[in-house]
Each structure stands twice: as structure tokens, then as C-alpha cells.
Amino acid sequence: MSPVLPAFDPGDPSWRRPPVTAKELRTDAILAAVLFVGALLSLMLYQVAGVYEDPAPMWVSLIWAVLITLPLAWRRRWPNIAAVVVSAAFIGGGELRVPELLICNITLFMALYAVGAWVDNRRTALLVRCGIIAAMLAWLVLAMFRQTTDPDALEGFSRVGMFSPLVAFLMIQILTNLLYFGGAYYFGDRSYASARQQALLEYRTEELERERERTAGQAVALERVRIARELHDVVAHHVSVMGVQAGAARTVLDSDPRAARDALANVELGARTAIDELQKLLHTLRENDQADAASLSASTLGLGAIATLAADSTASGLPTTLEVVGTPTEVTGLVSLSIYRIAQEALTNARKYAGSAATADVRLRYLDGAVEIEVSNTGTVPSKPRAGGLGHIGMRERIDALGGTLELGPRPRGGYLVRARVPLGRPVDSAADADSHGASDAGASDAGASSERPPSDASTPRSTR
Structure with missing residues (x-):
């Protein structure tokens, strides 16, 4: 049994010796x-x-x-x-x-x-x-x-x-x-x-x-959040694509059987890909209890796979273009994976909420001391945030862990914009930290939906850290 401890710090001047036993x-x-x-x-x-x-x-x-x-x-x-x-x-x-x-x-x-x-x-x-x-x-x-x-x-x-x-x-x-x-x-x-x-x-x-004990509990909680974020990104993306393809197949099943077969083939491919990523994720967790965020990706997804991501988005019914600006720079696996997941989540939301006539543009920029991903789309923006969504929360958590900045919100000319910037090799200054943390608190109320919308009077995307 542990000894009886004083109710307050013995360094306090009012400390008293324990009673005589x-x-x-x-x-x-x-x-x-x-x-x-x-x-x-x-x-x-x-x-x-x-x-x-x-x-x-x-x-x-x-x-x-x-x-x-x-x-x-x-x-x-x-x-x-x-x-x-x-x-x-x-x-x-x-x-x-x-x-x-x-x-x-x-x-x-x-x-x-x-x-x-x-x-x-x-x-x-x-x-x-x-x-x-x-x-x-x-x-x-x-x-x-x-x-x-x-x-x-x-x-x-x-x-x-x-x-x-x-x-x-x-x-x-x-x-x-x-x-x-x-x-x-x-x-x-x-x-x-x-x-x-x-x-x-x-x-x-x-x-x-x-x-x-508190630190151990926090570490377990953070690990659970990180695993949940990876599962959400894997499942939400592939299930969204499968849903779009299945809906297209149902629509043209009688009028264009060949197109329906192609759509169902894409559904099958998406299901296999999702199962493969989930198996790799589970295998990584079993192999190494100390797996970091990059290893939890259970795959080699990163900046090099963004082109494939844009192509898959186009095949899923959302015409998507990719533009790479600047000279490619070597980045860590965690940064590469995080940027890929942010682009993946942004395109998933665009497919779900922007409408059938929407298009998307992906720009990957290699800047001086930073790398930036920008995903914009045309189409409609939901008038109300969807309760229970985790997409934006996951994006913010990834950017917070890397010390970067995240901007998201409706564009003045229509559509939606997601822009994430991650510094490479140098910390963000304290003023930027203070501003970005304040913006994160201001946006906490609408962080629960994967397609959250900022206040209606916002004319530019918000910045958060």
C-alpha cells in the first residue's frame, strides 16, 4: 500500500508533519x-x-x-x-x-x-x-x-x-x-x-x-485517434468511389449494359483496393506496436501517388486535373502521406457534395522551405454542415502534427477550396502559431462534418492550425 501523502505540496509554507502513529x-x-x-x-x-x-x-x-x-x-x-x-x-x-x-x-x-x-x-x-x-x-x-x-x-x-x-x-x-x-x-x-x-x-x-499514467493514457488515446483517422481515410475514399460507380451502373444498366459493366468493374476494383489497404494497415499494427503515422498508412501512398489519385477521381465521375509547380523536393514519409490523405479527403468530399457537373483541380506546389497541396472544385456547397463528419477534423490533426497551416472553405466565385502548407526543415514562427491556433478555436464548432461550411459571411477560405 502506498504511503499516505499530504493533501498539498510539502513545499508549501503551511505544510504539517503527518500525525503521530x-x-x-x-x-x-x-x-x-x-x-x-x-x-x-x-x-x-x-x-x-x-x-x-x-x-x-x-x-x-x-x-x-x-x-x-x-x-x-x-x-x-x-x-x-x-x-x-x-x-x-x-x-x-x-x-x-x-x-x-x-x-x-x-x-x-x-x-x-x-x-x-x-x-x-x-x-x-x-x-x-x-x-x-x-x-x-x-x-x-x-x-x-x-x-x-x-x-x-x-x-x-x-x-x-x-x-x-x-x-x-x-x-x-x-x-x-x-x-x-x-x-x-x-x-x-x-x-x-x-x-x-x-x-x-x-x-x-x-x-x-x-x-x-496520464501520459500513457494520452498516448493510447492519440494512437487510437491516429488509427481511426487512417481507417476513415481509407474506407471513406473507396466506399465513396464505389457508391458513385454503383449508382452510375444502376442508372445505365438497361440502356447501356457495357457502361454498367465498366462501372461495376470499377466497384470491384475499389473494393479490392480498400480490402488490400485495410489488410496492410492491420498487418502493420500487428507487426509493430510502436508504428508511427507513416507506417500506419499500410501502403506506399504519398506525393508520387497523387497523379493516380487524380486519375481515379476522373474515372469516378469527377473530372480532375493535376498541376505540379516547382522543383520536386524530397520530403519525409509522414509529410508525403499526410499531403496525399488531405488531397484524397478533399476529392472525396467534392464527389459527395459538389454535384454531378462539378470539376476539380489539384495543384502540388514545391515552395521555398515548404510543400503545399491545393484542391479546388466547382459545383455546389452544402448549406449546412453534416453532423458527425470527421474529414476536416482528420485534416486539421494531420496539419497540426506537422506544424503547418490549413485553409478550407467556400470560394468567392463558387465551389470549395482546401489548401494545406507544410514547412520543411524549419519551424513555423510564433506569431503564425498564435494566429493559427486562434483560428482553429474559432472553427471548432463546424469541425465535426466532413464537408463543413464556414459562416455564411465568409468570403475567403479560413486558415487554421
Whole structure:
């Protein structure tokens, strides 16, 4: 099971440590009990060693042992209270001459450490620790003053000279206490910072995992869209041609059987071609799970096949001319396939919607740093976009992937125009990106039909990216 993560980024200043767990509370309780037993043993040993000539009564020492150790059982749940109680017991034990000098130093260090490690309000943690340290240092100074002013105290240290053995001893006491309290303060802060860093690492790891899952899902969705686009282009084109030829065969079946046979032969040829392309597409998908858009074409279709496409369009009843402008330039397989599919979709739409008397012109232009395909047709334009069409969506997706521009819409002099330009070897500038993305958003409402029509007041083809 994954760890419980904070509800917000641990880098936020309002981050709080996770609540103390039951296991941690049990550990603290066991630790406090062990220290209590250790304090009792230490009391007896120091009592026998005679550390004080007139030590505190045993019942006082027992109460002191409870106050100096057992509050550590709540050092993570209520660290401030535990530290204050332990500190007060420490000073009280010194004033009452409780014969114990080992366990009390350990418990005071742990109590100060817990404040730095577990108090989420860092200002409170600072004030509590500074208050305890100031009280301890003040008590130390008072004790040193009493020792230096008592002729009978510290008899083993000479008081002669500016830097006497007594002064050296007192300075050792001061340095020891500074290191003691400074260590408790520092390590407490480091523990809190370490816990925060660990929480931040877990948070970032979980974020990366969610992002990885999101990216994987998006990759699957994009792959499905790409496959669907290829299937649409293959099926829509060939089925459209087959429909036109079948309709022509039905019309002339009685009056011109030979023409009907030719039309049915074209239907058969179109069906075989469609099946062949679909089989190649499926074979490519089975062979390579990482197939790119060019390989998903399942064929060698590209710029070289546009002439055949124009000829097939003419044979299907839409007289189509092809003009190549400029010197042919080598392009990638993806660019070549995309341009072919755009021309194919444009001619398919023209056959379906322009009318029986329509004609089409295809112009393939090799420009400086770009290649452009333009398909225009005469005839009628649907007054309303067809709901559910995917043709224009597919064209836009292909052009977006290549960083090109797409223009489509009714022509002022009649008919319809599709023009796609793809840059070769250099990115489109940012201004063009911004303009084209805006135009794409504006045209989203009519992107659902394969023969969408721009708003009725449009006099020129729209540009989108």
C-alpha cells in the first residue's frame, strides 16, 4: 500500500508533519519506561557513590525520576509540554540535590530535540527552545556564581591568577552546555527538515507516477485517434468511389449494359483496393506496436501517388486535373502521406457534395522551405454542415502534427477550396502559431462534418492550425 501523502505540496509554507502513529506512540512509551528504570538504577549508584553529602530523600528522588523520564512518552504528541516538564524537573533535581547526573541529561536532550523535530509551528518551536535554553543558562550562571562566592565550594581548584584552574573549569562547563543545547537545537531542526524533504520526495514521486499514467493514457488515446483517422481515410475514399460507380451502373444498366459493366468493374476494383489497404494497415499494427503515422498508412501512398489519385477521381465521375509547380523536393514519409490523405479527403468530399457537373483541380506546389497541396472544385456547397463528419477534423490533426497551416472553405466565385502548407526543415514562427491556433478555436464548432461550411459571411477560405 502506498504511503499516505499530504493533501498539498510539502513545499508549501503551511505544510504539517503527518500525525503521530500508534506505533510511534508505543515506541515512545517503551523508551520512557526504559529511561525510568535507568534513572532508578542510576539514582542508586550515585547514592552509593556519595555524589552529594546531603542528597534529597528517596521519595523526592522517585517523584523526580517520574517527572524527568515519563513525559517523553508524549514527546511527539505534545512536545512542548514534555520539554517544559522535563526542563523544570531537571532544574528542580539540581536544586534539591537529587543524586542522578546521567539519565537526566539524556532526557533533557531528547525533550529539546523533540520540540525542534515535531512542532509544526516553527515560531513556537523557536520560542519554546530559546526559553528553555535561556532558563538553563541563567540557572547555570547562578550556580557558578554561588560556587565562586562560596569558599568551601570546589576546594580542589585553585583560585589564584587571572586564568586560574577554577576559571578554566567554569569555562569548560559553559562550553559543554553550549555544545549540549546547540546540538539538541540543531539536530531537532535537521530532523524536521529531513521529514519535510522525505514528504516532498514522496509527493513528487506520486506526482510523477500520476503524470506517467496520464501520459500513457494520452498516448493510447492519440494512437487510437491516429488509427481511426487512417481507417476513415481509407474506407471513406473507396466506399465513396464505389457508391458513385454503383449508382452510375444502376442508372445505365438497361440502356447501356457495357457502361454498367465498366462501372461495376470499377466497384470491384475499389473494393479490392480498400480490402488490400485495410489488410496492410492491420498487418502493420500487428507487426509493430510502436508504428508511427507513416507506417500506419499500410501502403506506399504519398506525393508520387497523387497523379493516380487524380486519375481515379476522373474515372469516378469527377473530372480532375493535376498541376505540379516547382522543383520536386524530397520530403519525409509522414509529410508525403499526410499531403496525399488531405488531397484524397478533399476529392472525396467534392464527389459527395459538389454535384454531378462539378470539376476539380489539384495543384502540388514545391515552395521555398515548404510543400503545399491545393484542391479546388466547382459545383455546389452544402448549406449546412453534416453532423458527425470527421474529414476536416482528420485534416486539421494531420496539419497540426506537422506544424503547418490549413485553409478550407467556400470560394468567392463558387465551389470549395482546401489548401494545406507544410514547412520543411524549419519551424513555423510564433506569431503564425498564435494566429493559427486562434483560428482553429474559432472553427471548432463546424469541425465535426466532413464537408463543413464556414459562416455564411465568409468570403475567403479560413486558415487554421
